[in-house]
Amino acid sequence: MSQRPPRPFRAAPASAPTTPAAAAVLLRRGVLAAAAVACLAHASPHDPAPRDPAPQDPSPHKRSAHDPTVYQRIGDVARHLATPPADARPMMRWWWFGPAVEKSQLALEIDRMKEGGIGGVEIQAVYPMALDDPSRGVKNLPFLSPEHLDAVRFANEKGRAAGLRVDLTLGSGWPFGGPHIGIGDAIGKMRVAAVEVPAGAASYPLPVVTEGEKIEAAFIGAGTAKEYDATRLKALPAVAAPDGRGTVAPAAGPRVAVYYIASRSGMQVKRPAVGGEGFVLDHMSRRAIDNHLKNVGEPLLKAFGDQPPYAIFSDSLESYGTDWTGDFLEQFQRRRGYDLRPYLPLVFSGQGADAPALRHDWALTQTELVEDNYLKPVTDWAHRHGTRFRSQTYGEPPASLSSFRHQDLFEGEGAQYRQFSFTRLASSAAHLYGKPVVSAETWTWLRSPAHTAGPLDMKAEADRMFVQGVTQIIGHGWPYTPPDAPEPGYQLYAAAVFNHHQPWYMVMPEVSGYLARVSYLLRQGAPANQVAVLLPNDDVYAINRPGKTSLSGELPKFIKPELVQQIMDSGHNLDYVDPEAVLRVGLDRYPVLVMPNVTRLAPEVLARLDAYVKKGGKIIAIGATPSLAPGFLDAQRITAxxxxxxxxLFGRGQDVTKNVTKIATDLELGRALQSVLPGDVRVADIRAGDVRVGDVQKRISFVRRKLADADIYFIANTSNEPVAASLVFREPRRHATRLDPDSGKLAQSALAPALTLAPYESVVYVMSDAPLPGAAPETKAREAAVVADLSTGWQVRFPGRAPVAMDKLVSWTDSEATRYFSGQAVYGKTLTVTPEQLAGMRLSLDFGTGTPLPDSGVHAHHSGMRAMYEPALRDAAIVTVNGQRAGTLWHPPYRLDVTPFLKAGANQVEVKVANLGVNTLAGRELPDFRLLRLRYGNRFELQDTAKIAPQPAGLLGPVTLVGEAMR
Structure with a gap:
């Protein structure tokens, strides 16, 4: 295990014990602080490349087709726009229920994924959905059984042969654990037991210590079990008496004996497969990790033979209740330089002035143990087995942003793009530590209940991921479904479904193409966010509490929605940085640093900030500024x-440099930011001749990538209202090109173009030094005019039924015969066009706009998000004109240029329309899982089943042929 570099200052009051270890810590700090200033002597401010990038992946595997290529010149990028590389395609989390899988169905699903443009899978075994039934061919293969491992082997071979990337969750359900984890390797948790000692008593009953527990310390003092002053407790011998009673000198008043017992949370693996049940492992214990790698990792990787998975995967850290591990006191002494045992009453009660500093050190030590005993060993193990480690590194225990650097592939989750999110946490780490690929678990709670999410919902959330810096979509997900299951097939208890059982899957190649093209573009060059927000990790450590130690869970108390919104509404995007990244990587790439109420900060970090300002960096401090040592050891001196x-640094006020600005609240940040760095991308509404910057800026989000000779701007309308605005780039180049992310087609553009976007529509602008080859000349069209109303006279064919005349366009749910129909129907019509209409006109089929819904924000976590928009086309369509495929429609604007396919005279138009799978689900009884739960326990509850109802379907109208005279 490699030696950990020294951490920032961790401080204590003058009364803290002085030990040889403490002296060594202080000596290291002095050297580090001096070096921190010296190394900035030749720093170049705002250099987009990190000075201290993450180490190269040392794994011995050969380069894969799914390894990304990053280009630095726009000409190289443009060559792959028509067909983005395979590594950029979206992946799917592939749930194997039971697992009860069989090879022919695995092969079929892999073929369907390939047909849909999906680039890979992440195999995850979860809870059973059905009892064993030989008559139906259902057999739950116990996790890690020979049959299960053979299915894994087959899926890997078949997936690779199909060109798919194959990843593997290194366990069953989540978090890691199972029957191999004994009580000694389970999640550690400190248990505090208070025993009352009556007045005059010379003995008292000792707390019972059970399996997996150990008394770490004991104290006594005045009070009762419910109320006592932890700062006045005195130490007792922490020994177990043979008779189960403790002895103590009698006292006149009642007292309380308080015991600190290293215990276990008892948390079980969530949603496990058959045979995967058991305790969740202790992520701070190297022994527990080695146990898991030996008993789960080795058999799984052996099943892959000489073709290891592209990556092994860990979900978010959800080890609830963890705050301790077996050797915590020894590790703490070594890392912090003092003995924590005398201070346990303060840590676990929160009482006393020193409690925050002590809790800081206690929580920080947990971060280091997660890094040293979990992240590093698993990454090293993956490399020895020819694969990589991909992880969602946040949650409990308290991993930090910089903890990501110990793994290969960074992943986040959460579409909350205008507030603190785990997605931006992961992408910021990737930007800081030199990783071009950052993935995100996407669509987890999309439009609950399941089977109600369509392609527009997918795009609405994916775009919010992209503007947060994501460059790899991991769809959540694809449920394996046995061949005899009724439509629309299986679902995870709480997630949307994106497989071939969805009627709209016919447009999945186009959806995947869009996602792949944007993912590919956003990997190129280097990240170019201009504003960094310093995460107050040391302040957050100090407010952590027993039973719930987390950085990511507490950071929203400091990184409030208003802070993020003020930055974005001023025309910027942002990254997070943490104190460790300031020391390891520096701030050179960021012209502006925002510090939100940072009070605890190490002097060596402050030295870096001082050098940053002197080199031209701008700091905006919100509220409080640093005034405290981060931790407990030698706190008085370090605080000074x-x-x-x-x-x-902050007392300069508005001096001649104007590089340090202090403001009182988050709501002042936008104005302060504009004064030091105008927005990178500015949009303004144009109404009645007035230019207004306001609401429209809030509806537009962007992310920028910087190349040697160009800048790539992905711009998304993340709202349910159309946008018509002016668009200004702060750093334009000589040429501008508009790129259609759906097709990859390029068109020349004005340097300050007019921006017109439908709800949830997106566009890419490339600002370059030279014109892009292949870009079509800029064309301007006059305002579109309706050429013909096509809302009547359609013939509609449903599968297995005679065509029906639909003189008026209505929802399929309006008819009893098709109310619960989920599938595809074909609308046919003859369209007559005159030669005059074809001459100099661009003719398009327009399928209507739609209705914005009242709420355009992300819903509560367990309710999911959705596109807050009811379109007039439900929910996807393929348009054919005169037997030629003219295109697909799956998001606004629902308008398709059909000019190349039309001829003078009669034209046959067909529109194949697909709806949602939920309509079929709404027409029948839900499955009865009573017997399944009697056999395996209640491992899941289908979410929001009371909300299952048929959704509008088909062409709702109006449908028109519109013409635009070209000029």
Whole structure:
């Protein structure tokens, strides 16, 4: 295990014990602080390349077809726009229920994924959905049984042969654990037991210590079991008496004996497969990790033979209740330089002035143990087995942003793009530590209940991922479904479904093409966010509490929605940085640093900030500024040093450099930011001759990538209202090109173009030094005019039924015969066009706009998000004109240029329309899982079943042929 570099200052009051270890810690700090200043002597401010990138992946595997290529010149990028590389295609989390899978169905599903443009799978075994039934061919293969491992082997071979990337979750359900995890390797948790000692008593009953527990310390003092002053407790011998009673000198008043017992949370693996049940492992214990790798990792990787998975995967850290591990006191002493045992009452009660500093050190130590005993060993193990480690590194225990650097592939989740999110946490780490690919678990709670999400919902959330820096979509997900299951097939208890059982899957190649093209573009060059927000990790450590230690869970108390919104509404995007990244990577790439109420900060970090300002960096401090040592050891001296450094840095006020600005609240940030760095991308409404910057800026989000000779701007309308605005780039180049992310087609553009986007529509602008080859000349069209109303006279063919005349366009749900129909129907019509209409006109089929819904925000976590928009085309369509495929429609604007396919005279138009799978589900009884739960326990509850109802379907109208005179 490699030696960990020293951390920032961790401080204590003058009364803290002085030990040889503590002296060594202080010596290291002095050297580090001096080096921190010296290394900035030749720094170049705002250099987009990190000075201290993450180490190269040392794994021995050969380069894969799914390894990304990053280009630095726009000509190289443009050559792959028509067909994005395979590594950029979206992946799917592939749930194997039971697992009860059989090879022919695995092969069929892999073929369907390939047909849909999906680039890979992440195999995850979860809970059973059906009892064993030989008559139906259902057999739940116990997790890690020979049959299960053979299915894994087959899926890998078949997937690779189909050109898919194959990843594997290194366990069953989540978090890691199972029957191989004994109580000694299960999640650690400190248990506090208070025993009352009556007045005059010379003995008292000791707390019972059960399996997996150990008394770490004991104290006594005045009070009762419910109320006592933890700061006045005195140490007792922490020994177990043979008779189960403790002895103590009698006292006149009642007292309480408080015992600190290293215990276990008892958390079980969530949603496990058959045979995967058991305790969740202790992520801070190297022994527990080695146990898991030996008993789960080795058999799984052996099944892959000489073709290891592209990556092994870990879901978010959800080890609820964890705050301790078996050797915590020894590890703490070594890392922090003092003994925590005397201070346990303060840590676990939160009482006393020193409690925040002590809790800081206690929580920080947990981060280090997660890194040293979990992230590093699993990454090393993956490399020895020819694969990589992909992880969602946040949650409980408290991993930090910089903890990501210990793994190969970074992943986030959460579409909350205008507030703190795990997605931006992962993408920021990728930007800081030099990783071009950052994935995101996407669509987890999309439009609950399941089977109600369509392609527009997918795009609405995916775009929010992209503007947060995501460059790889991991769809959540694809449920394996046995061949005899009724439509629309299986679902995970709480997730949307994106497989071939959905009627709209016919447009999945186009959806995948869009996602792949944007993912590919956003990997190129280097990240170019201009604003960094310093995560106040040390402040967050200090407010952590027993039973719930987390950085990511507490950071929203400091990184509030208003802060993120003020930055975005000022025309910027943002990254997070943490103190460790400031020391390891630096801030050179960011012209502006925002510090939100940071009070605890190490002096060496302040030294870096001072050098950053002197080199031209701008700091905007919100509210409080640093005034405290981060931790407990030598806090009085270090606090004084922090105050001196902070006064020198933030006491400058508005001096001649104007590089440090102090504001009182988040709501002042936008104006302060504009004064030091105007927006990177500015949009303004144009109404009645007035230019207004306001609401439209809030509806537009963007992310920028910087190349040697160009800048790539992905711009998305993340709202349910259309946008018509002016668009100004702060750093334009000589040429501008508009790129259609659906097709990859390029068109020349004005340097300050007019921006017209339908609800949830997106566009890419390339600002380059030279014109892009292949870009069509810029064309301007006059306002579109209706040439013909096509809302009547359609013939509609449903599968297995005679065609029906639909003189008026209505929803399929309006008819009893098709109310519960999920599938595809074909609308046919003859369209007559005159030669005059074809001359100099662009003719398009327009299928109507739609209705915005009241709420355009992300819903509560368990309710999911959706596109807050009811389109007039439900929910996807393929248009054919005169027997030629003219295109697909799956998101606004629902308008398709059909000019190349029309001829003068009669034209045959067919529109194949597909709806949602939920309509079929609404027409029948839900499955009865009573016997399944009696056999295996209640491992899942289908979510929001009371909300299952048929959704509008088909062409709702109006449908028109519109013409635009070209000029």
């Amino acid at each position: 040093e922090v105050k001196r450094a902070s006064a020198a």
